[in-house]
Amino acid sequence: xxxxRDLRASAGDKEILRGIDLTVNAGEVHAVMGPNGSGKxxxxxxxxxxxxxxxxxxxxxxxxQDLLDLEPEExxxxxxxxxxxxxVEIPGVTNAYFLRAAYNEIRKARGQDEVDSMDFLDxxxxxxxxxxxxxxxxxxxxxxxxxGGEKKRNEILxxxxxxxxxxxxxxxxxxxxxDALRIVAAGVNKLRRPDNxxxxxxxxxxxxxxxxxxxxxxxxxxxxxxxxGKELAxxxxxxxxxxxxxxxxxxx
Amino acid sequence: MSSTVESLVNKEYKYGFVTDIxxxxxxKGLNExxxxxxxxxxxxxxxxxxxxxxxxxxxxxxxEPHHWPNVTYTPVDYQAxxxxxxxxxxxxxxxxxxVDPKLLETYTKLGIPLSEQKLLAGVVAVDAIFxxxxxxxTYKAKLAEQGIIFCSFGEAVREHPxxxxxxxxxxxxxxxxxxAALNAAVFSDGxxxxxxxxxxxxxxxxTYFRINTAETGQFExxxxxxxxxxxxxxxxGCTAPKRDENQLxxxxxxxxxxxxxxxxxxxxxxxxxxxxxxRGGIYNFVTKRGKAAANAKISWTQVETGSAITWKYPxxxxxxxxxxxxxxxxxxxNGRQQADTGTKMIHxxxxxxxxxxxxxxxxxxxxxxxxxxxxxxxxAEGARNYTQCDSMLIGNRCGAHTFPYIDVQNSxxxxxxxxxxxxxxxxQIFYLKQRGLNTENAISMVVNGFCKEVFKELPMxxxxxxxxxxxxxxxxxxx
Numbered sequence: 001x002x003x004x005r006d007l008r009a010s011a012g013d014k015e016i017l018r019g020i021d022l023t024v025n026a027g028e029v030h031a032v033m034g035p036n037g038s039g040k041x042x043x044x045x046x047x048x049x050x051x052x053x054x055x056x057x058x059x060x061x062x063x064x065q066d067l068l069d070l071e072p073e074e075x076x077x078x079x080x081x082x083x084x085x086x087x088v089e090i091p092g093v094t095n096a097y098f099l100r101a102a103y104n105e106i107r108k109a110r111g112q113d114e115v116d117s118m119d120f121l122d123x124x125x126x127x128x129x130x131x132x133x134x135x136x137x138x139x140x141x142x143x144x145x146x147x148g149g150e151k152k153r154n155e156i157l158x159x160x161x162x163x164x165x166x167x168x169x170x171x172x173x174x175x176x177x178x179d180a181l182r183i184v185a186a187g188v189n190k191l192r193r194p195d196n197x198x199x200x201x202x203x204x205x206x207x208x209x210x211x212x213x214x215x216x217x218x219x220x221x222x223x224x225x226x227x228x229g230k231e232l233a234x235x236x237x238x239x240x241x242x243x244x245x246x247x248x249x250x251x252x
Numbered sequence: 253m254s255s256t257v258e259s260l261v262n263k264e265y266k267y268g269f270v271t272d273i274x275x276x277x278x279x280k281g282l283n284e285x286x287x288x289x290x291x292x293x294x295x296x297x298x299x300x301x302x303x304x305x306x307x308x309x310x311x312x313x314x315x316e317p318h319h320w321p322n323v324t325y326t327p328v329d330y331q332a333x334x335x336x337x338x339x340x341x342x343x344x345x346x347x348x349x350x351v352d353p354k355l356l357e358t359y360t361k362l363g364i365p366l367s368e369q370k371l372l373a374g375v376v377a378v379d380a381i382f383x384x385x386x387x388x389x390t391y392k393a394k395l396a397e398q399g400i401i402f403c404s405f406g407e408a409v410r411e412h413p414x415x416x417x418x419x420x421x422x423x424x425x426x427x428x429x430x431x432a433a434l435n436a437a438v439f440s441d442g443x444x445x446x447x448x449x450x451x452x453x454x455x456x457x458x459t460y461f462r463i464n465t466a467e468t469g470q471f472e473x474x475x476x477x478x479x480x481x482x483x484x485x486x487x488x489g490c491t492a493p494k495r496d497e498n499q500l501x502x503x504x505x506x507x508x509x510x511x512x513x514x515x516x517x518x519x520x521x522x523x524x525x526x527x528x529x530x531r532g533g534i535y536n537f538v539t540k541r542g543k544a545a546a547n548a549k550i551s552w553t554q555v556e557t558g559s560a561i562t563w564k565y566p567x568x569x570x571x572x573x574x575x576x577x578x579x580x581x582x583x584x585x586n587g588r589q590q591a592d593t594g595t596k597m598i599h600x601x602x603x604x605x606x607x608x609x610x611x612x613x614x615x616x617x618x619x620x621x622x623x624x625x626x627x628x629x630x631x632a633e634g635a636r637n638y639t640q641c642d643s644m645l646i647g648n649r650c651g652a653h654t655f656p657y658i659d660v661q662n663s664x665x666x667x668x669x670x671x672x673x674x675x676x677x678x679x680q681i682f683y684l685k686q687r688g689l690n691t692e693n694a695i696s697m698v699v700n701g702f703c704k705e706v707f708k709e710l711p712m713x714x715x716x717x718x719x720x721x722x723x724x725x726x727x728x729x730x731x
Contacts (some may be wrong), residue, residue, distance in 0.1 A: 048686050051678065072685040081686075088683035092701030098687075101697065105688035141701065158687065 007058035018222035034219035048082040077109035079165030083155040096138035149180035173207035185210030205237040278336035307426035307436030401446040408444035423506040442472035447482035469500040478513035507542030523558035530588030533560025546572030567596035570604035585618025594624035599635040614650035635665035
């Protein structure tokens with residue numbers, strides 16, 4: 001589904017990603033971990049096409065296409081979804097209106113008919129259950145005045161509605177209390193299917209107790225320095241990131 | 253992204269065409285003879301000519317307000333403009349069927365069909381003003397059944413002189429300001445509305461203004477009177493062809509709401525704004541004011557997207573006890589547009605209340621100023637005002653300015669003022685793009701959300717129109 005080869009990216013004149021290699025297949029969950037400043041969030045943003053980053057080298061193939069060649073909205077329409085670390089507020093635009101607009105844009109891009117508001121409400125009702133939410137949330141403005149937990153839950157609701165092929169969760173656990181974390185993780189787990197894939201970007205192992213990954217990758221200084229199974233996350237939790245940074249330092 | 257932006261910037265102003273029609277145009281320049289000519293063309297009574305001439309003599313002693321408005325422009329040469337232009341017709345028109353097909357076609361092209369059968373649901377009566385004259389008014393007969401008068405100003409002068417004489421200049425005197433005085437001297441046509449006592453007007457009334465001829469000005473005058481307990485909702489729309497020269501539009505609107513009456517006045521202004529270098533476009537210098545008697549309500553809603561320069565302050569004199577004044581405004585500037593707009597709420601009556609919600613959007617190199625006065629006079633016990641003034645900036649080369657004036661002379665009154673400035677963020681746009689919306693739709697969604705409190709005040713069908721218009725005005729403004 002996704003093949004990242006030697007990906008390099010900069011913000012301004014600072015190189016942040018310094019040669020990432022990563023392959024993700026359908027049905028898999030990959031966790032990308034690493035200390036602050038290692039480039040985890042940058043990787044997520046670059047895959048989604050954030051204009052603040054310039055790709056300086058390497059390639060990203062996504063379902064046979066050159067992902068880097070697509071506009072952010074074309075990536076979204078092709079099924080790439082980013083759950084934002086800091087979801088953005090859109091005052092005056094209701095959640096329902098926003099979600100239906102997004103849903104229809106994606107349908108249109110796939111040659112499907114647009115859905116009217118009545119049918120969409122039926123669909124929403126189902127999806128709201130996934131994140132254990134009341135319909136009242138749909139008439140509030142997008143993320144405006146939402147608590148940190150509500151914003152993250154809203155991201156997962158959007159993911160449930162848009163049914164991405166590749167979901168990238170950027171620090172979805174940050175700022176969540178344990179109850180909210182459970183709800184969010186349960187939502188993500190219910191959306192797991194053999195034909196979609198998830199990349200979970202996180203600093204802490206905690207989230208991975210709930211969303212169990214098939215693979216764990218550790219990012220340091222813009223490169224993946226170690227990959228392994230889910231047990232790698234536990235080892236990191238026990239030994240800290242310094243352990244790996246030291247190894248890398250010794251090797252280079 | 254930049255290629256998309258480029259193509260959007262170069263999008264044409266949709267209403268920039270010129271109708272090729274023979275017109276009677278008065279010689280350029282302004283003097284008493286021209287005023288006599290206009291008055292004679294319109295077969296006006298002596299008192300009205302005298303009123304015009306008095307206004308003209310007053311105007312000659314006034315100076316154009318150059319210093320206080322936050323706009324800069326090349327001064328208007330008042331002798332280089334023609335003050336009257338009318339499509340040439342063979343004979344006076346008996347009905348809409350006799351209107352020149354070219355004119356009907358013009359309005360159809362503008363999306364304003366001048367036919368009555370077309371609109372069964374959500375009926376709107378239209379008065380169509382082309383340059384200096386009204387070319388047709390729909391649903392006149394149907395409205396007359398309830399005693400409602402809806403016609404061109406010229407016709408009102410001929411058919412209902414007593415009403416016109418009683419209320420003309422009663423809210424905006426001829427001596428009010430430079431542009432109001434000019435309008436009083438040379439006004440050509442406009443709409444007149446009278447709603448009798450206790451009548452609720454059964455349909456939306458609207459006037460559609462179109463400037464067509466080059467080097468002319470448009471000086472229309474609208475007068476709306478809602479008698480005791482009456483109510484009416486009224487809308488005006490405006491467009492003009494693209495021309496390299498600036499054209500002057502100096503209108504006056506007077507609203508009279510007697511006891512317990514209510515007038516809702518909505519404007520969607522889309523005059524030609526000039527090109528991206530600031531060449532051409534309409535100078536929109538307009539005086540709009542209403543007077544509300546006891547328990548009466550006057551509500552202004554405006555969506556201002558066009559014009560090179562806008563100078564406009566729809567106001568309410570809250571004369572009666574418990575009277576209500578409202579002002580909801582969205583003003584958009586893009587390219588080199590400049591707008592200095594806002595309102596005046598003058599509280600005279602006890603327990604009078606006013607609400608001001610102003611949303612300014614600045615893009616390109618546009619400069620947007622909100623200027624508002626809230627004045628509470630000594631006798632206005634318990635008066636209340638709430639003002640909310642929000643500005644949104646798109647890009648780095650535009651400006652937003654706020655000039656609130658608050659003058660309170662009664663200690664039992666209360667005034668509140670809230671203001672905010674935000675910048676449409678790359679993060680907001682990216683967030684929406686990541687959900688599948690293209691740049692254009694993303695901007696439109698953010699901006700429409702910002703303007704929601706104003707749009708919800710517009711009659712339904714016009715709210716949709718306004719949202720579309722806003723999208724067009726801001727195309728290509730985020731790079």
